[in-house]
Amino acid sequence: MLELSDLRKRFAGGPDAPDGKVALDGISFAVQPGEMFGFVGANGAGKTTTMRIVMGVLEADSGSVAWKGRPLEHADRRRFGYMPEERGLYQKMSVAEQVEYFGRLHGLGPSAARKATADLLERLGLTERRGDAVQALSLGNQQRVQLAVALVHDPELLVLDEPFSGLDPIAVDALVAVLQERCRGGVPVIFSSHQLELVERLCDSVGIVSSGRMVAAGTVAGLRSAEGGTLRVVVRDPAPGWADGLPGTVTVAGDRHELRAVDADDQEILRRALKAGRVEYFGVEQPTLTDIFKEAVA
Numbered sequence: 210m211l212e213l214s215d216l217r218k219r220f221a222g223g224p225d226a227p228d229g230k231v232a233l234d235g236i237s238f239a240v241q242p243g244e245m246f247g248f249v250g251a252n253g254a255g256k257t258t259t260m261r262i263v264m265g266v267l268e269a270d271s272g273s274v275a276w277k278g279r280p281l282e283h284a285d286r287r288r289f290g291y292m293p294e295e296r297g298l299y300q301k302m303s304v305a306e307q308v309e310y311f312g313r314l315h316g317l318g319p320s321a322a323r324k325a326t327a328d329l330l331e332r333l334g335l336t337e338r339r340g341d342a343v344q345a346l347s348l349g350n351q352q353r354v355q356l357a358v359a360l361v362h363d364p365e366l367l368v369l370d371e372p373f374s375g376l377d378p379i380a381v382d383a384l385v386a387v388l389q390e391r392c393r394g395g396v397p398v399i400f401s402s403h404q405l406e407l408v409e410r411l412c413d414s415v416g417i418v419s420s421g422r423m424v425a426a427g428t429v430a431g432l433r434s435a436e437g438g439t440l441r442v443v444v445r446d447p448a449p450g451w452a453d454g455l456p457g458t459v460t461v462a463g464d465r466h467e468l469r470a471v472d473a474d475d476q477e478i479l480r481r482a483l484k485a486g487r488v489e490y491f492g493v494e495q496p497t498l499t500d501i502f503k504e505a506v507a
């Protein structure tokens with residue numbers, strides 16, 4: 210549905226970096242209807258640059274962005290919802306006026322804009338602040354307004370640059386519910402985040418970007434199985450030297466010996482552990498998205 214192919218972008222250099230800075234070095238991925246795509250990467254990896262290119266804020270040096278099978282055009286973007294990294298709200302306008310205004314700007318009629326605004330302010334916990342100027346709100350509440358602005362016109366695609374940063378847990382849950390609802394309605398959602406547990410919980414697929422390149426992409430389950438699990442055994446008070454010759458590493462805390470090993474013969478390790486002492490834990494642990502991320506960007 211949205212398809213990015215081999216995007217490249219170099220920023221002009223200054224006196225310190227005359228050759229410029231390669232921000233994107235061939236980014237490709239696709240997001241399908243109703244798919245939640247988590248875009249993760251270290252600071253400066255290229256996430257914002259990619260999203261800005263999708264939204265037409267920046268132009269790529271080469272590569273392409275297609276929407277519904279044809280080159281993305283300016284008119285398509287009017288039907289997208291975008292939350293930019295540089296938050297842009299009119300500070301003196303009231304919360305409700307602001308959201309309605311952006312709804313109108315994206316083509317909603319007055320009553321549709323009013324209704325969508327009231328619904329979203331309720332969902333995002335802003336109804337009581339509807340008449341307040343944006344500048345009087347806390348940063349987290351300003352963020353909620355920014356999200357309402359991105360969502361008000363019922364967009365066909367959502368591109369959200371760190372939408373969860375700075376939100377309290379209640380607001381995170383409210384936003385998750387809204388995004389999941391939009392996804393269920395067929396809208397593809399791309400969002401960047403450093404909150405990897407949240408990405409793992411929410412996303413159908415994930416792209417890990419490092420130095421302008423996509424270093425891993427796919428479903429969280431697929432990335433996990435590619436990575437393989439870690440065997441973990443905890444033995445209480447084992448005989449000395451019980452793990453000699455076994456693969457992996459052993460850490461000792463008091464009388465608890467913990468062995469962790471990858472790609473090991475689990476049955477052999479279990480036999481040795483049972484012989485050595487009381488086995489308190491034995492299992493294969495799947496890597497978390499944080500483990501996968503660290504491995505991919507290392």
Ligand SMILES: Nc1ncnc2c1ncn2[C@@H]1O[C@H](COP(=O)(O)OP(=O)(O)OP(=O)(O)O)[C@@H](O)[C@H]1O
Nearest residue numbers: 220230231232250251252253254255256257258259
């Ligand atoms: N306008 C610009 N001029 C020069 N360099 C830029 C510009 N915008 C971005 N860059 C550089 O491009 C690279 C990618 O930046 P980008 O903002 O896309 O990263 P990011 O993954 O969004 O990072 P973060 O997680 O910190 O928001 C960085 O090295 C950044 O310094």
